Amino acid sequence: MENSTDEYRFQSFDPDTQMLLKTALKDPSSVDLEKVSNIIVDQSLKDQVFSKEAGRICYTIVQAEAKQSDGNVFRRNLLNRLQREFKDREDMRARSIHEWVCYVTFICNIFDYLKVNNMPMVALVHPVYDCMMRLAQPDALKNEEEVDCLVLQLHRIGEQLEKANSQRMDQLFFLLRDGFLLQEGLTSMTRLLLLEILEFRAGGWMLSSTANKYYYSEISD
Amino acid sequence: MSTRTPDRRTDATSSRREHTRSSGPSRWSHCRKRGVDGSMRTDEHERTDEHERTEGRHSSFTTPESSGPVSRCAASSDWGSQVEDNEMRRDLHRDLQRYRRRILAADGPHRERKASSGSSGSCDSKEEESLETDEGVLLRRQKQISYGKNTLAYDRYIREVPKHLRQPGIHPKTPNKFRKYSRRSWDQQIKLWRVKLHAWDPPTDNGTQEDNEEQLDLGDIMDIELDFPTLAEPGPQAAHAGVMEDPEGTGTPVKVQRMDAAAASDVV
Numbered sequence: 001m002e003n004s005t006d007e008y009r010f011q012s013f014d015p016d017t018q019m020l021l022k023t024a025l026k027d028p029s030s031v032d033l034e035k036v037s038n039i040i041v042d043q044s045l046k047d048q049v050f051s052k053e054a055g056r057i058c059y060t061i062v063q064a065e066a067k068q069s070d071g072n073v074f075r076r077n078l079l080n081r082l083q084r085e086f087k088d089r090e091d092m093r094a095r096s097i098h099e100w101v102c103y104v105t106f107i108c109n110i111f112d113y114l115k116v117n118n119m120p121m122v123a124l125v126h127p128v129y130d131c132m133m134r135l136a137q138p139d140a141l142k143n144e145e146e147v148d149c150l151v152l153q154l155h156r157i158g159e160q161l162e163k164a165n166s167q168r169m170d171q172l173f174f175l176l177r178d179g180f181l182l183q184e185g186l187t188s189m190t191r192l193l194l195l196e197i198l199e200f201r202a203g204g205w206m207l208s209s210t211a212n213k214y215y216y217s218e219i220s221d
Numbered sequence: 222m223s224t225r226t227p228d229r230r231t232d233a234t235s236s237r238r239e240h241t242r243s244s245g246p247s248r249w250s251h252c253r254k255r256g257v258d259g260s261m262r263t264d265e266h267e268r269t270d271e272h273e274r275t276e277g278r279h280s281s282f283t284t285p286e287s288s289g290p291v292s293r294c295a296a297s298s299d300w301g302s303q304v305e306d307n308e309m310r311r312d313l314h315r316d317l318q319r320y321r322r323r324i325l326a327a328d329g330p331h332r333e334r335k336a337s338s339g340s341s342g343s344c345d346s347k348e349e350e351s352l353e354t355d356e357g358v359l360l361r362r363q364k365q366i367s368y369g370k371n372t373l374a375y376d377r378y379i380r381e382v383p384k385h386l387r388q389p390g391i392h393p394k395t396p397n398k399f400r401k402y403s404r405r406s407w408d409q410q411i412k413l414w415r416v417k418l419h420a421w422d423p424p425t426d427n428g429t430q431e432d433n434e435e436q437l438d439l440g441d442i443m444d445i446e447l448d449f450p451t452l453a454e455p456g457p458q459a460a461h462a463g464v465m466e467d468p469e470g471t472g473t474p475v476k477v478q479r480m481d482a483a484a485a486s487d488v489v
Contacts, residue, residue, distance in 0.1 A: 079301045083299060083301075116307060116311070117315075121304050122303070
């Protein structure tokens with residue numbers, strides 16, 4: 001399928017933890033999977049680069065555990081930990097925008113990678129939408145960090161999300177249009193990001209070639 | 222490696238046990254045919270109790286009633302269980318389709334013969350009618366089967382005896398969850414199946430099968446606990462459901478309660 005275990009970015013961990021994670025990928029029933037899931041979540045909440053990768057790692061462990069012992073321990077622990085963090089997301093956001101953004105990145109990554117029978121996990125659809133809606137609130141739109149997160153995730157999983165529940169996607173985009181049109185004090189970067197995502201969705205989750213040229217081409221002069 | 226079975230079973234069963242214990246002894250009182258004062262409970266009682274029970278049921282309660290998927294979804298609020306249940310439901314639907322196709326394929330030749338003889342009924346429609354399709358029932362049955370398959374004994378059994386070498390009667394056969402059976406009949410089949418599987422339990426250190434008898438009791442206890450919430454099932458099963466597999470289970474507690482009540486009044 002994708003890359004070998006060597007390509008997972010484990011350098012941010014100490015050697016013992018690296019060993020633990022590598023073992024989890026190959027021989028999951030020999031390790032404490034609850035501990036492993038906590039390690040992965042903790043790191044994802046700190047390191048946004050890792051939180052983009054973590055979905056793939058989790059997917060591998062879930063598959064490995066299912067194959068080895070028909071077990072679901074890792075997935076269950078992961079999801080329930082995610083749920084606990086989700087319940088406290090408002091506090092998390094108040095504490096640290098960075099952590100909140102990492103959390104959203106992570107949960108969207110999990111939504112993207114951890115499929116069940118090739119379909120996204122239904123249990124995560126509403127929570128992910130809740131996170132997106134939160135990012136589309138006026139106070140969040142003021143932070144470029146949050147807007148950036150919002151549009152990035154919509155690029156990656158917007159189409160899947162819409163398929164899972166189009167009503168909520170409509171609601172989300174009402175908010176985004178309002179923000180773009182009515183909210184004062186938005187930076188031009190923010191407005192650019194919002195306009196692009198509006199066009200992106202309008203184009204069926206892809207940009208027309210002219211729009212692509214506008215947003216992503218180098219200026220020739 | 223002989224410790225693996227208890228670990229795996231404990232994983233599945235301990236969460237169940239935890240939850241059955243957490244609700245206290247009164248949990249089972251509305252499964253009895255008679256109330257504390259000895260009078261027969263009416264349908265009304267059962268219905269409200271059933272409702273209360275579904276509301277209070279813990280998210281990981283593993284033998285769901287046929288009260289339908291709705292209440293179960295409301296109860297299992299943790300994402301882990303939701304995803305697992307969803308997965309199981311999808312697997313069940315897929316299995317059901319496969320099974321249907323298998324039946325139709327098997328009955329192909331018969332159908333032609335019947336048509337030529339002019340009879341109206343066909344084998345496959347009869348088989349179809351007797352298919353169990355209630356999702357709640359199928360889920361419960363699948364969970365019971367999964368418990369049995371999640372044992373070392375089962376692992377050893379399937380490795381030792383390949384399917385084509387299995388002899389009916391001697392070798393345990395997984396009950397067919399898609400066939401129509403009464404609740405009692407099904408639970409009995411599961412019990413017998415698990416008992417038979419015990420023959421493949423790994424030997425203990427001292428070489429005897431003593432631990433397996435212990436496990437046998439555990440299995441029976443688990444199965445009896447499965448029996449309890451059968452009270453409000455519709456149709457002929459309701460008559461069976463009221464009677465426990467172990468009749469002493471119904472009688473004794475009531476008597477004890479009565480005696481306790483009497484004793485209590487004496488103490489006062």
